[in-house]
Amino acid sequence: MLEGYAGFVLPLLEPGTRVLDVGSFSGGRVASTLSLGTAAHPIRVLGLAAHAADVTEARRQAERASVSTVEFVVSRPESLPLCSGVADVVFSHGLLETAVAPMAVLAEFFRVLRPGGTLALSTVDWSKARLRPRTANVDAALRGWNLLQRRLGVDPFAGRRVADWVQRAGFRDVRSRARHHADIGYLALAREVEAGLAAAIHRPDGGPDQQLASAARSAWMWVRDGSGDFSQCWVETLATR
Structure with missing residues (x-):
């Protein structure tokens, strides 16, 4: 469940805590952000996302859930419209793996946190994803x-590196642990991979990309192999400013 992505942060929150949630509610997935806003009373949560559509949808869902402790604004993660030292906790789920310059993002997180404040990150590591059955077709498709994700600027193995990035950014007392969450279903993942690869097999020059085409064929077989289980590995990292 999406609430689980913020589960490791909730015990840190106390009445009066000032929380920033940066980029965790993209694609309309707002449950984890709303869970921050209901973890203590009183509490204020500011959610920031790069796209206006995500902010609009988050505001709609917050209103429907009657959560008034969370505000949402549009902002790039590497350029937050905030004064230095204003946050007690900065939380972000699924952001660093998509960031073009993750160290620039972490520098902003360091800036907006007060001294002694807490950084809480949840970062994907596809190398530890659990899929059963994990056939040759599954491995080839993945x-x-x-x-393809790396070509698009996404780091599918960012979870391996996040603790090092955080330490290099100046944070102290860095600790990480891997946790698996049930994500989209096994077949839903297979269909997403198949569709993404099929759409990307043609190079800009019009010729086929043989490597992606082969992976797309494996994904096609994966979809037709039947059902299974999938859980994604998220590396949960806590550190102190």
Whole structure:
């Protein structure tokens, strides 16, 4: 469940805590952000996302859920419209793996946190994803999928590196643990991988990308192999400003 993505942060929150949630509610997935806003009373949560559509949808869902402790604004993560030292906690789920310059994002997180404040990150590591059954077709499709993500600027293995990034950004007392969450279903993942690879097999010059085409064929077989189980690995990292 999406609430679980923020579960490791909730015990840190106390009445009066000032929380920033940066980029965790993209694609309309607002449950984890709303869970921050109901973890203590009183509490104020500011949610920031790069796209106006995500902010509009988050505001709609917050209103429907009657959560008035969370505000949403549009902002790039590497340029937050906030004064230095204003946050007690900065939380972000699923952001650093998509960031073009993750160190610039972490520098902003360091700036807006007060001294002694807490950084809480949840970062994907596809190398530890659990899929059963994990056939040769699944592995071949995922290799192509990870290659495609890297070409799109996404780091599918960012969870491996996040603790090092955080330490290099100046944070102290860095600790990480891997936790698996049930994500989209096994077949839903297979269909997403198949569709993404099929759409990407043609190079800009019009010729086929043989590596992606081969992976797309494996994904096609994966979809037709039947059902299974999938849980994604998220590396949960806590650190102190």
